[in-house]
Each structure stands twice: as C-alpha cells, then as structure tokens.
Amino acid sequence: MNSEPRLPDHPLGDSPAGAADGVGGDGRDLPSPKGFFGRFFGALTGNDDGGEEQAARNGNQSDAPSILNLRRMRVDDVAVPKAELVAAPDTVSLEELVGMFREHGFSRVPVYEGSLDSPLGMIHLKDLALKHGFGHESDFDLRPMLRPLLYVPPSMSIGVLLQQMQQKRIHMALVIDEYGGVDGLVTIEDLIEQVIGEIEDEHDEGHDVLWVQEKPGQWLIRARAPLDEVESETGLRLFDAEEEEDIDTIGGLVIALADRVPEEGEVIVHDSGAEFEIVEADPRRIKRVRMRMPEAQQAAETAAEAVRLMR
Known part of the structure; x- marks a missing residue:
C-alpha cells in the first residue's frame, strides 16, 4: 500500500476547478461577491454581468420583478x-x-x-x-x-x-x-x-378586484377587466377574436357596441341579450359597468343558486 499522501489535482494557490464560474470544487455555488446594493448600482451602470449570466441560465423572465429590469425595461x-x-x-x-x-x-x-x-x-x-x-x-x-x-x-x-x-x-x-x-x-x-415586486399598503386593499358578483347572473365590473377573463367568469361569449377590431377590455367592448363613450346610467345591450349598465364614467372613458346576463340564462343561474342553498 502506498502511504504517501495524494497531492491535489490543482496547485494549492489556485482556485478549484469551476470556482471561476461561481461553483466550488465540491459542486456547490460560491457566494456572490456583490451584495444587494452592489447588484442594484451595477444594474444601473451596466456592470452587473453576473446577474445577466444568471438570468441567461434561468431563461427569459422579463415579466418578473428583477434588478435587471432597471436596464432592460423602458418607461413605456x-x-x-x-x-x-x-x-x-x-x-x-x-x-x-x-x-x-x-x-x-x-x-x-x-x-x-x-x-x-x-x-x-x-x-x-x-x-x-x-x-x-x-x-x-x-x-x-x-x-x-x-x-x-x-x-x-x-x-x-x-x-x-x-x-x-x-x-x-x-x-x-x-x-x-x-x-x-x-x-x-x-x-x-x-x-x-x-x-x-408589488408594493401594497393599507390603502391598496381591494384595488385589484376587477369584478364582484352581486347576485346570480349579475356582476359589477371595472372597465379595465380583461375581456377573456370576464368571458371565463360569466361563461358568456362576448367577442369574436376573429373580428377586425382589437378589443381587450370590457370597457372597450361596451364602447365598440355603443360606437361612442356612453354616459352614466345608460344601458347597452349585447347581441346575446346581456346588458351593460354604465355605473361610472366621464366624458373620456368608462370606469365601471354592471353586467346582467340574458334573462333566460339569469333565471337559470338564480334557480341553480336556490337549489344549491337548499341542500
């Protein structure tokens, strides 16, 4: 048996293999030499190369909060x-x-x-x-x-x-x-x-609620609510995506149906029979609408809710 100690595979004064890439000799990640503020100001000045390499390894996540957004996102x-x-x-x-x-x-x-x-x-x-x-x-x-x-x-x-x-x-x-x-x-x-990420305080509570179901077949909806999400919530097809008009929100749909910005109190009727009552608006935009399902469908929703409550 050879009793001599085995020499390391690399010189004692050098870093282990992989350390230059942020990986220790035993395969573990080495701690980043930059703290939060170092990365923050590095992102502002364009010197946060390590952060970009990490982002490349993790894939493109430009929608997620990240210090790299300071460089890659624009004001608009x-x-x-x-x-x-x-x-x-x-x-x-x-x-x-x-x-x-x-x-x-x-x-x-x-x-x-x-x-x-x-x-x-x-x-x-x-x-x-x-x-x-x-x-x-x-x-x-x-x-x-x-x-x-x-x-x-x-x-x-x-x-x-x-x-x-x-x-x-x-x-x-x-x-x-x-x-x-x-x-x-x-x-x-x-x-x-x-x-x-999002900063919330005591005044932000409930601001992101886009709609509230007031009763079966009736919702109070913010005009900026995405049209596809409203369709998913109500189960009613409101817009044909193959049409030429590019409509993304429930407010945009109501304006398209009326061919103008309707006033508060007006009721706009959809081809399906659904009604949109303008609850809040100004001369430039709609803010909130009350959506009521077609009468037959609303009656069915009400009956189903009554049966559920009786059980």
Whole structure:
C-alpha cells in the first residue's frame, strides 16, 4: 500500500476547478461577491454581468420583478396609459380636489391647464392638508402649491429615470410623445415595483378586484377587466377574436357596441341579450359597468343558486 499522501489535482494557490464560474470544487455555488446594493448600482451602470449570466441560465423572465429590469425595461413598459391617468384641471375647487384624493387614494395628482397636454405640475396631498386641512381656513389657491414634474420620453430606461427621480427629488414623471403631448404617467413606486415586486399598503386593499358578483347572473365590473377573463367568469361569449377590431377590455367592448363613450346610467345591450349598465364614467372613458346576463340564462343561474342553498 502506498502511504504517501495524494497531492491535489490543482496547485494549492489556485482556485478549484469551476470556482471561476461561481461553483466550488465540491459542486456547490460560491457566494456572490456583490451584495444587494452592489447588484442594484451595477444594474444601473451596466456592470452587473453576473446577474445577466444568471438570468441567461434561468431563461427569459422579463415579466418578473428583477434588478435587471432597471436596464432592460423602458418607461413605456411601466407607464400608466393616458386614458387611465387621473389628473386635475387648474380650475378644480378644493372640495373636488379633496374628493379626487379620497376616491383614488393617491398622494400626488398632476394638474393641467385646459387639457392634459398642457401640464402645470403636481399637487401633493401633504401640501394640501398642511395649508387647507387641520382646521385651517384660507382662500383656496392651487397654483402656489404646485410642485414640478419630470418629462421623459417613452424610450428612456427605467433605471435612468429612477436615478433622475432620486437626484432631483421629483417622484412623478409624465411620458411625452414625439409631438410633445402627454402619453402616460410614471411614479417612483412603479419603477421600484419592477425590482422588488408589488408594493401594497393599507390603502391598496381591494384595488385589484376587477369584478364582484352581486347576485346570480349579475356582476359589477371595472372597465379595465380583461375581456377573456370576464368571458371565463360569466361563461358568456362576448367577442369574436376573429373580428377586425382589437378589443381587450370590457370597457372597450361596451364602447365598440355603443360606437361612442356612453354616459352614466345608460344601458347597452349585447347581441346575446346581456346588458351593460354604465355605473361610472366621464366624458373620456368608462370606469365601471354592471353586467346582467340574458334573462333566460339569469333565471337559470338564480334557480341553480336556490337549489344549491337548499341542500
């Protein structure tokens, strides 16, 4: 028997085979030399090569929250579309502005003059409360309370925009198209959510509920609810995908049926017999509709529910 100790397969001063690739000699992954903030700033500056290699090994997951989204996502990937943007005219009254903050739960609202394509700035809920809340009595003057906004192109990297927001301490940006018009809105929270996932607080509870079944055969639905999901929920075919019109939401379907933006209280009838009552709308868009199944189908749904409750 040979009593001499066996020499290692590599020099003692060198790294084990595979260590350069982040794998130890026994096959285990070595700890990353970069912490979270190292990867964060690496993603902003374009030096996070290890992260890209890991992403390549894991496959393309661009929709998932990731620090790499700071480089690979653009502003128009995360912006709130103009049609869904909540903004106030410079002629808004104090009561109307307070109602807007209360209804939507935002802390910042952009303000415009005449039309949304002529923005003036944004109003912060804190500024409004400090000047006109807590028992303060004074004449309402909106303009002195306005704070500046950032104006950015849709092609800008969200990492670059995040840096600008941090440096300038402005946490809301309007997306401007090639003609100088407003195309959407982005907040600093929208950008951070692309890295760490959705941020929810006590005011976000229930905001993502797209519909509520009020009774058998009747639903209260947000206009932005995807049409295919509503069809799956109700079991009713509402739109033929082979038709030329590109309709993705229940609000888009109702507008197409009416050939205009219907007013609150109107009832739009589908070819199947289903009814859409406009519960909430403004001159530019529908916000919520009440959908009722065709009478025969609704009666069957009601009977089935009664039988279920009797069991």
